[in-house]
Amino acid sequence: MADSGVTDEPGTKDDVHRAKTEGKELSKEEKQRLRKEKKQQKKNKEKKDEKASHESEKKKNKEEKPVSAAAPASQPPTQPSTQKAVPAPAPVPVPVSETPALADKPAKTKADLKAERRARQEAERASKQAATSKPKAPPNELQPVVKRLPEHVQVDNPGVLKKLAKKLERQQTPGCNAATNAKIPLRLDYGYKVSLFSHLHQYSRKAPLTQQLSIPSTVIHPAIVRLGLQYSQGIVAGSNARSVALLHAFKQVIRDYTTPPNEELSRDLVNKLKPYISFLSQCRPLSASMGNAIKYIKKEISNIPSQCKEEEAKRKLLSCIDCYIDEKIILAAKAIAKSSIEKISNGDVILVYGCSSLVNHILCEAFEKNIKFRVIVVDSRPRLEGREALRRLVQRGISCTYVLISAVSYILPEVSKVFLGAHALLANGYVMSRVGTSQIALVAKAFNVPVLVCCETYKFCERVQTDSFVSNELDDPDDLIVTRKGKTQLEHWQDVPSLGLLNLVYDVTPPDFVDLVITDLGMIPCTSVPVVLRVKNVDQ
Amino acid sequence: MELQAVLMAAGGGSRMTDLTYNTPKPMLPVGNKPLMWYPLNLLERVGFEEVIVITTKEVQKMMATDPKMKIDVKMKLDVVCIQEDGDMGTADALRHIQQKIKTDVLVVSCDLITDVALHEVVDLFRAHNATLAMLMSNAHEFTETVPGQKGKKKTAEQRDFVGVDQSGKRLLFMANEADLEDGLSIRKSIMRKHPRMHIKTGLVDAHLYCLKKAVVDFLADNKSISSIRGELVPYLVRKQFSKTTNSPKIKDDAENQNQKTNDNFTYSNQRDNTILQPQQYEPLLQLAQERSCWNDHRGDMSEAYHGGKLRCYVHIIDQGLCCRVNTLAAYIEANRLAPKLFEEPAVHPSAVISERCQMGSDSIIGALCQVADKTSIKRSTLGNSTTVKEKVKVTNSIIMHGVTIEEGCNIQGSVICSNAVIGRGADLKYCLVGNGQRIEPEGEVHSHKHTK
Numbered sequence: 007m008a009d010s011g012v013t014d015e016p017g018t019k020d021d022v023h024r025a026k027t028e029g030k031e032l033s034k035e036e037k038q039r040l041r042k043e044k045k046q047q048k049k050n051k052e053k054k055d056e057k058a059s060h061e062s063e064k065k066k067n068k069e070e071k072p073v074s075a076a077a078p079a080s081q082p083p084t085q086p087s088t089q090k091a092v093p094a095p096a097p098v099p100v101p102v103s104e105t106p107a108l109a110d111k112p113a114k115t116k117a118d119l120k121a122e123r124r125a126r127q128e129a130e131r132a133s134k135q136a137a138t139s140k141p142k143a144p145p146n147e148l149q150p151v152v153k154r155l156p157e158h159v160q161v162d163n164p165g166v167l168k169k170l171a172k173k174l175e176r177q178q179t180p181g182c183n184a185a186t187n188a189k190i191p192l193r194l195d196y197g198y199k200v201s202l203f204s205h206l207h208q209y210s211r212k213a214p215l216t217q218q219l220s221i222p223s224t225v226i227h228p229a230i231v232r233l234g235l236q237y238s239q240g241i242v243a244g245s246n247a248r249s250v251a252l253l254h255a256f257k258q259v260i261r262d263y264t265t266p267p268n269e270e271l272s273r274d275l276v277n278k279l280k281p282y283i284s285f286l287s288q289c290r291p292l293s294a295s296m297g298n299a300i301k302y303i304k305k306e307i308s309n310i311p312s313q314c315k316e317e318e319a320k321r322k323l324l325s326c327i328d329c330y331i332d333e334k335i336i337l338a339a340k341a342i343a344k345s346s347i348e349k350i351s352n353g354d355v356i357l358v359y360g361c362s363s364l365v366n367h368i369l370c371e372a373f374e375k376n377i378k379f380r381v382i383v384v385d386s387r388p389r390l391e392g393r394e395a396l397r398r399l400v401q402r403g404i405s406c407t408y409v410l411i412s413a414v415s416y417i418l419p420e421v422s423k424v425f426l427g428a429h430a431l432l433a434n435g436y437v438m439s440r441v442g443t444s445q446i447a448l449v450a451k452a453f454n455v456p457v458l459v460c461c462e463t464y465k466f467c468e469r470v471q472t473d474s475f476v477s478n479e480l481d482d483p484d485d486l487i488v489t490r491k492g493k494t495q496l497e498h499w500q501d502v503p504s505l506g507l508l509n510l511v512y513d514v515t516p517p518d519f520v521d522l523v524i525t526d527l528g529m530i531p532c533t534s535v536p537v538v539l540r541v542k543n544v545d546q
Numbered sequence: 547m548e549l550q551a552v553l554m555a556a557g558g559g560s561r562m563t564d565l566t567y568n569t570p571k572p573m574l575p576v577g578n579k580p581l582m583w584y585p586l587n588l589l590e591r592v593g594f595e596e597v598i599v600i601t602t603k604e605v606q607k608m609m610a611t612d613p614k615m616k617i618d619v620k621m622k623l624d625v626v627c628i629q630e631d632g633d634m635g636t637a638d639a640l641r642h643i644q645q646k647i648k649t650d651v652l653v654v655s656c657d658l659i660t661d662v663a664l665h666e667v668v669d670l671f672r673a674h675n676a677t678l679a680m681l682m683s684n685a686h687e688f689t690e691t692v693p694g695q696k697g698k699k700k701t702a703e704q705r706d707f708v709g710v711d712q713s714g715k716r717l718l719f720m721a722n723e724a725d726l727e728d729g730l731s732i733r734k735s736i737m738r739k740h741p742r743m744h745i746k747t748g749l750v751d752a753h754l755y756c757l758k759k760a761v762v763d764f765l766a767d768n769k770s771i772s773s774i775r776g777e778l779v780p781y782l783v784r785k786q787f788s789k790t791t792n793s794p795k796i797k798d799d800a801e802n803q804n805q806k807t808n809d810n811f812t813y814s815n816q817r818d819n820t821i822l823q824p825q826q827y828e829p830l831l832q833l834a835q836e837r838s839c840w841n842d843h844r845g846d847m848s849e850a851y852h853g854g855k856l857r858c859y860v861h862i863i864d865q866g867l868c869c870r871v872n873t874l875a876a877y878i879e880a881n882r883l884a885p886k887l888f889e890e891p892a893v894h895p896s897a898v899i900s901e902r903c904q905m906g907s908d909s910i911i912g913a914l915c916q917v918a919d920k921t922s923i924k925r926s927t928l929g930n931s932t933t934v935k936e937k938v939k940v941t942n943s944i945i946m947h948g949v950t951i952e953e954g955c956n957i958q959g960s961v962i963c964s965n966a967v968i969g970r971g972a973d974l975k976y977c978l979v980g981n982g983q984r985i986e987p988e989g990e991v992h993s994h995k996h997t998k
Contacts (some may be wrong), residue, residue, distance in 0.1 A: 216665045216672075220593020221549060221652075228548035228672075235673040240840055247838035254830035331830070361839035391839045401847050 036121045043125045047132065158291055159477050161195065162204045177281040190225070190281050191218035193288045197483050200506040207291070208480040214238055215289055229258040230282045234289035243391075245429050245465060246335055246363050249295045252286070253327050256303060260323050264316070271319050272310045279304070291479050294430030294438070294467035302330055334464040338526035339364055342460050343371040345524050346425070349458060354379040354422045357450075359411075360440045361391035361398075362427020364460050369425075370402050380404070382421060386411040386442045388485040388509060411442050418453045426515075428461040433539060434470045435517035435532040437461075441510045444474075447519035456521045459532075463525050466539055474513040483507035547649050549668070549756070551594045554636050555582050555601035555656035556628055561873045564997050565963065568981035572601060572656040573608045574877070575929055575946055577884040578894075578912040580612055581871055582656040584884065586619050589654065592664045596622045598646060600639045601656075602630040635772030637765055644766045651762060653774065655753035659880050660868040661887055662752075662861075670715060670859040671756040674842075674851075678761070678782050678858040680717070681752040682708065683868035693874070693960050693976040693993065709745045710860060716842075717858040718743055720783045722776075736787050739852050740843070751775060752868050779858075786856050874978070878961065881927050881944050885910055894930075912947070929964070952987065 160166040174190040196210035214235060216223075223231045233255040236242040242251045256279070263278065265271045283300060286292065292300075306326045310319045346368045350356065356379055358365050369381060381399055383406055385392025392408065399406050409417050424446060430438040437443070437459050450457050471477055486507050487496045499505050517532030527538060559571030566574065572582040582599075589597055601609075606625050626643055628634050634642070640653070652668070662681060671679035707730060709719025718740055719732060732743070753775060761782070771777045841850045851857060867887065871880045885892070885908075892907065893899060897915040906924035911917065915928050918936045926940045929947035934940070938951050942959045945951070949962050952970040960977040962968065968979070969987035979985060980997030 214665070214669060216669055217663065219665075221664055221668050222551075222594055223548055224593075231548070232672045232675075235669055239673055241673055242834055242838045242840070244837055244839045247834045247836075250830055250837060251834040254828065254834060257830070331833075336833075363837040363839070393844055394839045394841050397841070397844075397847060 033117070036117065036124070039121050040125055040128070044128070047129060156477075158207060158287070159205050161207050174281075174284055177284055190284050190288070191215055197500060198506050199480065200508045202475060203478065203480055203508065203510075206478060206480045209238070209482065210484065211238060211240075211482045212484075215285065226282060226285050227255075227259050227262065229255040230285060234286050237286065237290040244361065244363050245293050245295045246462075248293055249299050249464075250331060250335065252296050253299060253303075253331055257324055257327055260320055260327075263320070270312055271314075271316060272308050272312065275307050276304050279307075294469070295462075295465045297467065298464050299330065303327065334462060338462040338464070339367050341526040342462065342524050343368045345529055346458070346460060347372050347375060347377070349423070349522075349524075350377050350379055352378045355382060355420050356380070357382045357384060357417070357421045357424045357446070357455075358395060359384045359392070359424075359426060359443055359446050360386070360389070361395035362460070364462070365425050365427045366395055366398050368460060369399060369404060373402055373404050380406065382407045382409065382417055384409055384411050384414055384417075384442075384446060388481075388488075389440075391440075411445065414446055414449050415453075418449055418455060421450070421453075421455050424450045424455055424457045426457060426459045426520075428459050428465060429512060430469075431459075431461050431466045431523065431532075431535050432471050432514065433466075433468050433536050434472070435520075435535050436471055437515040437517070437520055437523075437532070438471070438512050439515065441474075441513045444513045444515040444519070447515045451519045457519060458522045458524055459515075459520050460524045463527055463538060463542070466535055466542070468539060471514050472516075474510070478513075479511040481509040481511050483509050485509055549594075549650050549652050550647060551589050551597045551652045551654065552640070552643070552647075553582065553585055553589075553597050553599045553601075553654050553656055554639060554753075555599055555605060556630070556634065556639060557656065557872075558630075559657075559872065562877060564978050564980060564995055565874065565877065565961070567997070569964065570602065570605045570608070571871075572605050573612070574871070575927075576659065576871065576877070576880050577927060578910055578929060579614050579884075580608075581659075582609075583614055583618065584659045584887075585654045585656060586621065586623075588658075588660065588664065589652075590619065590621050594621060596624060598624045598626060598643060600626050600628060600643065603627045604630065633772075635776075636774040637771045637778050640762055640774070641765050641769070644762055647759060647762045650759050651757050653753075653755045653757060655870070657871040658752055658754060658868070659871060659884050659887075660752060660754075661866050662863050662868055666863075667754065667861045668756060670861055674857055674859060676756075676857045676859045677758045678717075678779065679756040680779065680858075680860050681754040681863070681868070682749040682860055683752060683863045683866075684748060684750075693878075693978045693995070705747045706749065706751065707745055707747055708749050708860070709743045710862070711740045711744075712742045712843075714744070714862060715859050716740075717783055717860045718786075719745070720780050722780075733787060735789075739787070739846075739848070741845075746862075749862065750868070750870065752870060755779070782856065783858050786854055786858055874961070878944065882908075882925070885927075918953075 171192050174192055177190055193207075193209055193215050194213070195208050196213065197208060199206070199208050215238070216231060216235060219225065219231065226234075233242070233251055236251065237248065242248055259279070259282065260275070263271075263275060265274060279300075283292070303323075303326075306323060310322065314322070342364060350372045354377075356369065358369070358381060372379065381404055383392045383396045383399070385396075385408065387410075396406055396408050407417070426437070426439060426443055426446065428437050428439045432438060437447075439459075447457050469477070483499075484507075486509055487494060487499070496507070499507055520532045523530050523532055523535070525538070530538065555572040557571055559566035559574075562571075565571075573580045575581075576584070582605075586597065606627055609623075609625070624646070626646075628639060628642060636653070636655075640647075640651075650671070660681075660683075662683075667679050667681050670676060705723040707719065707721050707723065707726070708717070709732070710716060711718055718736055721730070730745070736743070755774060761778070765771060765778070771781065835850060838850075843852075867883055869876055869880050869883065871877050892909060893905070893911045894913040894915070896913045897911045897917070899905065899911065899915070899917045900919045900921075902919040903917050904922040904924075905911070905917075906926075908925050909923045910927045911923075912928055912930035912932065914931045915934070916932075917923065917928075917934045918938075920936050921934055921938045921940070923934070923940045924942070926943045926945065928934070928940075928945045929949065931947055932945055932949045932951070934951045935953040937954045939956045939958075940951070941957070943957050944961045945957075946962060946964040946966075948965040949968070950966075951957070951962075951968045952972075954971040955968050956973045957968065958975045960974045960979065962974075962979045963981040963983075965982045966979045966984070968974065968985045969989060971988045972985045973990045974985065975991070976993045977991045978995040978997065980995075983996055985991065985996065
């Protein structure tokens with residue numbers, strides 16, 4: 007719907023675009039013409055009638071850049087609506103387009119030629135697809151662009167696992183000996199997985215990936231091996247910390263990189279990074295912030311002009327990385343702190359959950375500004391990260407209370423505001439954060455306490471999720487085992503066939519429970535996340 | 547490159563001179579393979595491609611001629627020779643090759659036989675950005691009677707006191723009994739940071755160390771440290787908790803554990819703070835650690851690692867084989883355990899064994915042996931080119947290369963070194979026969995070291 011609004015721009019722009027982009031966007035007349043021709047084709051081909059129209063519909067939708075969530079069911083209604091809408095502005099753009107056309111005869115003939123070429127291509131495509139005649143579900147249930155499920159949420163599908171293993175084999179670092187046949191090892195799952203989450207990986211901390219690597223690691227840069235170990239052991243934890251550590255490791259990789267002969271830095275370096283990223287994602291699934299950082303780096307690397315010398319290119323990349331961290335993490339934190347401090351007033355009782363580096367930063371800054379408030383730190387097992395948050399706040403001198411999450415409804419009557427950190431903000435406004443956050447938001451909503459989520463924009467991601475099952479992370483189930491008074495009750499949990507231990511890491515909070523999202527772009531409601539994403543994409 | 551391997555093979559074997567006065571320790575046969583083959587094999591299995599071997603000229607010559615070393619060891623060995631008679635300690639040797647060391651270093655001793663998963667030690671080194679990571683094992687008591695020792699001799703070995711923290715990984719304290727005169731004194735600063743410390747005495751140091759490159763550079767400047775185990779490691783462990791601010795007062799009374807060598811550390815305090823502390827954390831690493839919600843301890847107000855930049859870690863193994871062959875008892879034990887590490891045929895294909903020979907399943911026969919009829923070989927190792935004549939009974943013994951055993955001998959619990967000749971009908975119990983010795987026929991030797 008939003009898209010058809012975009013494409014309904016005045017026709018002059020379309021002409022200009024056409025001339026520039028070689029017909030990537032069709033003007034209204036061309037679309038009309040195509041539609042007419044397709045209708046004719048439909049009438050001509052009786053047997054392949056349905057399929058042809060389906061193919062053409064899909065193609066049309068592809069050309070119109072569909073929004074992923076938009077169902078094709080809405081497309082047929084929009085088409086007639088655009089058809090209706092088009093005749094209205096059509097008289098306006100048509101004379102407008104005609105005048106430049108008349109003035110510029112080659113343009114009009116070019117348009118004609120292009121339209122004819124288009125029609126021919128589509129006819130060919132339709133016939134080819136009809137010829138192969140793949141059985142397809144009725145188009146109303148099919149999405150126009152089939153998005154493939156990421157591999158890390160298809161663990162229970164053996165075909166996908168095999169594909170992943172093959173992909174790791176193929177991703178040998180370029181330039182390694184064929185004799186050694188070094189490849190990225192595959193980390194095996196551990197223990198019984200609860201059936202609802204059997205599509206996710208579950209690794210054991212006691213079986214690190216380095217077991218299968220050679221010790222002076224030649225396949226993978228030592229900085230990346232160290233980083234992977236730190237991820238899997240939890241030494242570097244927290245969205246910001248992981249991204250910064252990742253960028254630091256990439257800086258070392260870039261520093262030690264030399265372009266092999268007959269290769270271009272812009273292409274070879276990206277290929278070199280791929281096995282490292284596979285390795286890291288096996289040590290611990292990548293976070294949304296890390297994904298965005300990797301996208302940024304890959305873009306920067308591929309944008310390096312080929313005539314740039316290696317030293318200069320490396321220097322440029324290193325400064326790009328520093329710039330990214332400065333902008334997106336350090337300055338963003340400052341900006342967010344500044345906006346948040348306006349929301350904290352004297353006498354406030356602020357509830358925080360777990361250890362979010364951003365929220366801690368905000369509270370410390372607010373304390374520096376001599377605002378009188380106190381903090382309630384809510385913590386949960388097995389990570390017990392709240393203790394670390396408690397330590398940092400108390401060290402600064404902030405008066406804190408510490409409770410476990412089971413006491414949240416008892417303590418909420420005292421609370422005036424809830425500040426939450428986020429791991430990622432999804433495109434439909436849901437907040438992905440540490441497991442337990444949605445509970446806190448829910449209870450806060452029940453008590454009518456405002457919930458503010460603080461999140462930098464580089465953590466915004468284009469994924470859409472409405473529940474915590476489809477995509478999550480399963481941590482080591484042995485973390486749930488605790489020894490009290492010398493007795494470890496769950497020690498032999500694997501021997502009990504009906505028992506499964508589940509250690510979830512993330513959960514999603516619906517936007518109804520979140521009152522405000524504080525970002526470095528300002529304070530926005532949860533539903534404005536897609537706007538921010540779109541603005542970001544246009545910028546890039 | 548991540549790690550460089552250094553094999554220390556210049557040791558003299560001072561605690562088993564009976565065996566080593568003729569054969570240098572690295573080439574002593576254990577399970578019919580030279581002793582230094584075992585650590586080299588460990589490094590090769592793990593994935594090293596190059597090793598720097600520090601040894602003497604004599605050993606280098608023997609290495610060149612030994613078939614096992616030439617064929618089985620596929621890695622590139624960079625042999626550095628040092629003077630044999632010189633009093634070079636392990637740290638001195640590291641200093642000697644300082645030019646070759648370009649990255650962090652993994653130092654292994656030639657007398658280590660183990661099947662430990664080396665990645666456990668190296669992972670500690672990598673994950674915590676440690677300065678030192680070492681390997682230790684819970685020692686076993688040697689049950690076999692050691693030849694040449696009359697009666698049960700209590701091992702009056704000096705005990706090592708090793709203090710580790712709650713997780714069992716961080717090394718807090720290390721001292722040898724010889725250096726502690728009145729008792730164990732632990733600094734208050736350590737107790738404040740790590741209130742729960744486990745002190746273990748039964749651990750065997752495997753002499754396998756991962757050291758940062760900065761430590762090698764530090765050694766180059768501090769020429770007084772000559773032994774890694776004896777001086778460098780306790781020094782590094784102590785240095786974890788020393789105040790970073792340098793006080794003009796040089797002697798720290800609370801540190802008086804190494805009475806003898808205390809003077810040697812005094813002058814180095816001033817400079818080593820800059821050398822041993824790794825160059826200031828890259829700002830990004832610092833930022834990552836600040837933002838990370840992880841702490842290695844809890845209960846006090848300090849950040850992860852208590853803000854200390856120098857960290858020493860230890861990996862203690864409970865199961866598995868880890869023995870250091872530096873005494874006679876260890877040598878015998880190793881001979882029995884080492885063959886179990888590998889699945890090689892017990893009998894070398896080129897050995898000639900007659901059918902009427904009774905051979906136990908846990909015996910090893912070397913290449914080109916000749917074993918005659920009516921012999922019985924149980925729980926023993928026969929070296930290469932040994933000749934065993936008829937009616938010989940060999941039990942629980944280690945026979946090295948080139949030995950001739952005449953008929954009717956009875957050898958029990960003994961070690962016979964290379965090229966010895968045991969005369970006819972000799973009866974040896976718990977003996978040690980040195981290199982090239984002769985035992986007279988019908989001789990009866992009991993618990994005696996028959997050397998030159």
